[in-house]
Amino acid sequence: MDEKTEQQSMELILDAGNGKALAVEAFRGLLQDKDVEKAKKKLKEAGAEIGKAHNIQTSLLQQDISDKPVEKSILLIHAQDHFMTALTMRDMVELLIEMYEKLNHEK
16 A cells, blocks of 8 residues: 555544544533533534545545555555544434433423
8 A cells, every 4th residue: 555545544533533523422422411412513613624534535536536546555454444433423412412301492
């Protein structure tokens, strides 16, 4: 694997991991503080980190379809796994916040 792809893979893991951690923090905070707006703000921070990861993934995809395909490696696959897990976590926490709001408005 070339050095650039290795660096991008590591950055993808870092940004996705930060995004996932912030999403979990948003939901845990909601459960503890019952502050929906605070949870949404934290989830927005998670989205920003995941957005950075998405930009890296887009760059890798663009490079891969160009005349210089990206060399596949276990590290790159691992980075993609982190990215997909972060996306899923963010989406699930968003749904859980919506559910929390709905359940608390019905009381």
